[in-house]
Amino acid sequence: MTELTLAKAVNSGLRRALADDDRVVLLGEDIGQLGGVFRVTDGLQREFGTDRVMDMPLAESGIIGMAIGLAYRGFRPVCEIQFDGFIYPAFDQIVAQVAKLHYRTRGAVRMPITIRVPFGGGIGAVEHHSESPEAYFAHTAGLRVVTCSTPQDAHTMIRQAIACDDPVLFFEPKRRYWTKGEVDEDADFPFDRARVVLEGTDVTIVAYGPLVATAIDAAIAASDDGISIEVIDLRSLSPLDLDTVEASVRKTGRLVITHEAAQFGGLGAEIAASITDRCFLHLEAAPARVTGFDTPYPSARAEEHFLPDLDRILDAVDRVLGRQNALTGWSAS
């Protein structure tokens, strides 16, 4: 066990993947000499050479398109998109090509491409640097979409993503890059299973990526009021581990889903609909969503008003419990 930041945990996972399989190659802007703008690839080019860790010309579509050709040739490319809001120039190559090539060729061509994306807000950044575009990709058949919330998951899941024969969008919660945690390089767990982070009996909170820590904070705060919250870290957004969420909701009867991405057509909507479908008669209240708003991501000094925080999550907890809001005394009923 080693204590690592989440960024270093991704780094050590990439290093292991590069060392274990010489078909693994890294592609991205500034990932070589600079080590990436978040230093996630720090030292890897020095260790594995410019053929394995390639600084790419500044074109996201080009990076993904080239990775497709490398995958055709039997490589396992790992692409870094520098920031969430810069993935859109590559949207066609990801959605129309990476996602569909295995299907198109009836399994003849595999696309074991990992696309790493630092995502989410909370770092006081300028426009295009705080977005949560995961739903676009979770909506696309042929892609797997995963997120990590801890250094351990970051390390293990990046290696799982690279080893997976399917394309994987790997969303890294950039505001948690500096979170420290113990990492066991030999740890393993199913790639597409959610993790019950905290067990509880009254309310289920489903979160992923950067908001898992916020959900845990909310659960701890709620416990002061005698409310027992079960926190689930989804890890995988496609496929969704609905079995784990369903089992929890059958126990608690109440569901709160939180993500930074906009609400409309988001993961929260899909989870709420699916869980309602699966265990309608076990629900004591309509599922509640605590999300970013259906607005563009705001400027940095306004982001605290956009991002779901502990109080907004607790407000939703109160609502699904039919309680008065602990802060305002307001009640929906």
Added chain:
Amino acid sequence: MRTTVSETRIEAELPSPPDELVQLLDPEGRRLTDPLYDPYVADVTDDDLMALYEDLVVVRRIDVEATALQRQGQLGLWPPLLGQEAAQVGSARALRADDFVFSSYRENAVAYCRGVELPQLVEVWRGTAQAGWNPYAVNMATPQIVIGAQTLHAVGYAVGCRHDGVDTATVTYFGDGATTQGDVNEAMVFAASFGAPVVFFCQYNQGAISEPVGLQAQRPIAERAPGFGIPSIRVDGNDVLAVLAATRRALERAHRGDGPTFIEAVTYRMGPHTTSDDPSRYVDPEQKAAWAAKDPIARVEAHLRERGVLTEARAASVAAKADEVAAAFRAGCLALPNPAPLSVFDHVYAEPHAGVARQRSQQAAYLRSIGEEGGE
């Protein structure tokens, strides 16, 4: 409405580009000499040229048959290559077996030359599959429909070949319209930056559906490549021998490790963009007639007749073979089975995916419940 400014402004300021088309067979079938390109076809015998002639005749016959199949409701759509036979056959026949092709949807003659089985050529167009063949079986990716997207795949494949230490070349086909796409420009930057062994083969066929080439390019497209650091060749795309020579030269550079080359094969799409198109709305009849006089098959035929190689008997035998291929092509097309109902769930992922598995089993149960076949 003329939307380009070339004739009014740029052409007034700059001289027209010199006609530097590489040509070895003129439209009348006369063999021209070219000290640079002659050596690349010095080994081409009369029999080899007869084989190329046969390819041209056969692929045109397949193309005509496919259009007929579409008109008869057997294909949903077909993108004819009429007029572009020499550009496709000449370049495809220059390839080594291990060279890899990333093409657009119109390169059916290239696919034929790569050895794609006849019915596989139409699977996409009949709607029985999204791809007709296994790319690794013929070293050719299945047709790309998103314009220009495949050029980047070619660069990646080529860089992969270099990583693997093999001298395989990668060839990517696209049209003049595609050269406006960002992907094609990115592919040229990437290819130049990494010295990728890629041949960019642009069929300058004068149109992007209805839009004249002048809307995409004010200057010969081959002029762009040197700006990316890629040497380029302009070749008469209706001259199968010149295309063979130009492609061999480009491939030689790739095999030798000298990096990418851009070929602009100047040709003309004699047919519609696809069978859904109505070229009568935009084609200039005079321009089309002028290009008909430069037919890619007629000049080879004239040349071979002049040399006494192509006799009436041999011409009849080639025509008979083309008819045989067309008949087999039609029979193969009509015999293609429709996909099984639950096959829509196959190969979405290489590894198990709970969401798709759940929907598949729900659909299977539904099909069983209504007594449909294929419900398992």
